[in-house]
Amino acid sequence: MKQPAEQFFSAYRIAQVEAARRMARRAVWLAAGVLFLVVVALAGAWWGVILRPVAVVEYCGISEAPVALPVPRPQALLFIDQFVDRYSAQRPDAAVAIAEAYGMMTPRLQQVLLAERADAGRAEKWMNQNIRSDFLREKARLSAGEEGRLTVEMLGKFVFRPAVGFAGDHRPYERSTLYAYVHAALQPVPVTAVTPYGLLVDFYQIRFFDDPDLRQAFLLKRDIVFPEEAE
Numbered sequence: 001m002k003q004p005a006e007q008f009f010s011a012y013r014i015a016q017v018e019a020a021r022r023m024a025r026r027a028v029w030l031a032a033g034v035l036f037l038v039v040v041a042l043a044g045a046w047w048g049v050i051l052r053p054v055a056v057v058e059y060c061g062i063s064e065a066p067v068a069l070p071v072p073r074p075q076a077l078l079f080i081d082q083f084v085d086r087y088s089a090q091r092p093d094a095a096v097a098i099a100e101a102y103g104m105m106t107p108r109l110q111q112v113l114l115a116e117r118a119d120a121g122r123a124e125k126w127m128n129q130n131i132r133s134d135f136l137r138e139k140a141r142l143s144a145g146e147e148g149r150l151t152v153e154m155l156g157k158f159v160f161r162p163a164v165g166f167a168g169d170h171r172p173y174e175r176s177t178l179y180a181y182v183h184a185a186l187q188p189v190p191v192t193a194v195t196p197y198g199l200l201v202d203f204y205q206i207r208f209f210d211d212p213d214l215r216q217a218f219l220l221k222r223d224i225v226f227p228e229e230a231e
Contacts, residue, residue, distance in 0.1 A: 071150065071188055071198060077140055079104075079197040080152050080184055088180075088206050090133040092163050095123035103194065106187055106202045132163035133178070134170065139226040147188070150199075154182040155215070155226060158208075179209040181218065 087101035098119055102110055113119065140154040160176040185203035189195050209215040219225070 071148070071186075073142055075197055076142060076150055076152065076186060076199065077137070079199050080154065080182070080186065080201075081135065081137055083184075083201055083204075084135045084154075084156070084182060084206070087204070089135055089158060090126050090129075090131055090160070092127060092129055092132070094126040098123060104199075104201055105204075106200045109202055109204065130163045130165075131160060132166070133158040133160045135180075136170070141226055145185075149188070149202075150186040152182070152184045152186060153224065153226070154180075154184075156180050156182065179212050179215045181207045181209070181215060181224075 083101055083104050086097040086104070089097070091097055102113075105113075135156055135158055137154055137156045140152065143151045145151060156179075158178045158180060159170045159173050160178070161170065161173040183203075183205045184201055186199045187202040188198055189200050191198040207215075207218065209218065
């Protein structure tokens with residue numbers, strides 16, 4: 001039989017063990033509760049990121065500045081003027097100019113023209129001749145389509161003058177003029193060193209006329225009207 005002192009210390013040890021067990025259970029439940037709250041918070045944050053709409057912005061390949069859509073009218077017209085001058089004007093450096101024009105086209109249009117052999121023999125025909133034709137735009141109208149795509153129609157003329165020895169005045173050569181109607185579709189692309197205007201030509205058609213009356217008859221037949229203010 002245990003002595004009173006032994007009974008006291010035995011009961012004391014049992015009480016300590018029970019107290020420690022209770023404290024351990026509280027700690028475990030507290031840790032489990034904190035962990036559960038952390039998991040709930042992380043799950044909520046994850047769903048918030050998943051469900052949040054993603055903002056899509058096109059960036060420039062060099063400066064990372066947003067691409068402006070639709071492209072401003074002066075920018076689009078300057079681009080198509082340069083394309084017409086490279087692709088459709090007569091010039092001694094036609095091989096270089098046509099190659100540059102292909103760099104201003106979409107891959108789809110490049111493939112179409114190559115398959116049609118649309119430019120076979122053009123460079124050899126104009127090479128080493130002291131003749132240059134300058135494209136002068138008269139009127140233009142632009143209309144916007146889906147995804148910033150632009151349709152361009154232009155009236156202009158090609159004035160033929162010497163490639164070497166030209167003083168910059170077209171008036172003496174006005175009688176050597178070919179009139180034109182241009183129809184093109186421009187596709188917006190990110191601005192890069194290769195596409196500084198943020199545009200590529202995706203469709204291109206040009207018709208030539210010996211005088212403005214024949215061109216006007218062509219426009220009337222197709223009900224093509226340019227507003228008076230369309231420069």
